[in-house]
Amino acid sequence: MAVTTDTSAPDTVAAGGSDVPPVREPEYALWAILAGLAVLVVLDALVLLYFHHDADTAVAIIGAVDGPIAVLVSAYFGMKTGTAAGTASRVDAEQARVAANQQTLAMAAQMPPEAARPVLRKLGIPVVDN
16 A cells, blocks of 8 residues: 655745745835935035035045945845845745655655664654554
């Protein structure tokens, strides 16, 4: 008698092994870009209005103000990309683990019980001895 099991991995697997719908976080990327650009435009305009007679000072102040804002917006995108990649990797790893576990159990179901018990014990799967 052959035992068949479904070895397909679920679409989304939580860390606990249960199926959960994916959580969509709101996208703030466009708002971060627009806010950064708006702040830069306002600050640069104020600097140019105040220091219109001294171009060297205006350029120095604009560089000192624009640099940190650009760094902060870039850091936001870097962290967002890193977090998204880490989450995707974790979900993929969990799906692979579940699929491997299901395949191992399916193979063990085809083995004679005497041969399957040591393999299952080595994998940390609880086994009941007769």
